[in-house]
Amino acid sequence: MRLPVMPPVAPMLARSVKDIPDVGHVEPKWDGFRTIVFRDGDEVELGSRNEKPLTRYFPELVEQIKAHTPDRCVLDGEIVIVEGDHLAWDALTNRIHPAASRVRLLAEQTPASLVAFDLLALGDEDLMGAPLRDRRRRLVDALGEAHSPVHVTPATADMDEAHRWFTQFEGAGLDGVVAKPLDGTYQPDKRAMFKVKHERTADCVVAGFRWHKTGGILGSLLLGLWDDEGHLQHVGVAASFPMARRAALIEELAPLRTDVGDHPWAQWADSDAHAGNRLPGAVSRWNATKDLSFEPLRPELVVEVAYDHMEGTRFRHTAQFRRWRPDRDPATCTYAQLETPVRFDLADVLGG
Structure with a gap:
């Protein structure tokens, strides 16, 4: 060449x-x-x-x-x-x-x-x-x-x-x-x-967290929304926190930590369970050695996050933390709150 x-x-x-x-x-x-x-x-x-x-x-x-x-x-x-x-x-x-x-x-x-x-x-x-x-x-x-x-x-x-x-x-x-x-x-x-x-906000259930790669501090919050059938779907993560804040969050979340057997995502490691639901993955498809296990939390905490758009039933990119919502009932954090863009034929874009 x-x-x-x-x-x-x-x-x-x-x-x-x-x-x-x-x-x-x-x-x-x-x-x-x-x-x-x-x-x-x-x-x-x-x-x-x-x-x-x-x-x-x-x-x-x-x-x-x-x-x-x-x-x-x-x-x-x-x-x-x-x-x-x-x-x-x-x-x-x-x-x-x-x-x-x-x-x-x-x-x-x-x-x-x-x-x-x-x-x-x-x-x-x-x-x-x-x-x-x-x-x-x-x-x-x-x-x-x-x-x-x-x-x-x-x-x-x-x-x-x-x-x-x-x-x-x-x-x-x-x-x-x-x-x-x-x-x-x-x-x-x-x-x-x-x-x-585009930037929008959504109130999500905090249903777990992952450890930071350095260990001992929070890496990301795992976010969920309830669907029409009563399943808590994993919709993405919020991960942009200062290092000092990551350490403090571990202490703040400690009272909500629970056993995975009592959790809505108890089947996260079962590949068959992913067919009908969005659960946190057990293995990264980009890096087979990357551990995507998580620490389950009782789904009682609500956070408002900013996101740009959805890819199917999940956030396309990492969501951005905006504020805690102690006034919000986690059971009301459903997909119904999300704004749905009006469908537009891609052929009309490419034909432009």
Whole structure:
């Protein structure tokens, strides 16, 4: 492979802001695996945010990139999986599997798509020093003949439209928007863009905790919500606490510690029990040596947390602690309190 921009390249990043800045260019924020695509003829490499190749996990996408992109180019984009009218995060994470046979099977069952949003090189030309307005024009021209599963992300300079996208596109599984200065160059590993993500709050039952990896202090609170059938579903964790606070929380939670046999998640280690319920996992699918056992707590404590959006019946990302809710009855902490985004057909986003 001989390109003017060679792997590895760390992607340019975005910093969180509360409101969409008017900097001339706004795009949907795709919820997938960030990738830098390097193509030199029949050679294709999919770099990741941590600069480790993703190529072996998406063989079907490699072939589609060869069919729908210029012969020699470097693209910045997102690998996503589309199921119906929605992005499917769980299906995407399942694609990271060590067994080649499993990779081939999943490539057929849940094929991936590429959404490109920047052009770093074309032919022998390094474009990272060019302003975004030029890179965007070149990207649209370079992928003008591409079609599904290779897409160019929609973009707008209209702030009214950007705010509509922020609201509407969440219903298709996107988690916000990204604003990029039109005169900005491509800056690897620098937070030179702006992201605005959804934030909501929910009152959750604290049903357990995990120890910190250093031992002796709290690592994360395990959060639950009651479903319509009276099951306490594990919906995520809250884990961002100062170290001193982590130690104090262990003492504060001590009166609520109980035996797992009397707990709503008593079957957490039984793999069959996970089929119909969300329970804390016994083994991490990312790290088989990571212990995901937990210390059960009587489900009597309620906490308000902030979250961006849901992935099925759980929080997509780690929730953020906001405050304790001693005034709230744990039995009332149900899914009914959650705001449900209006469904929006993903094809309308990609068709933009």
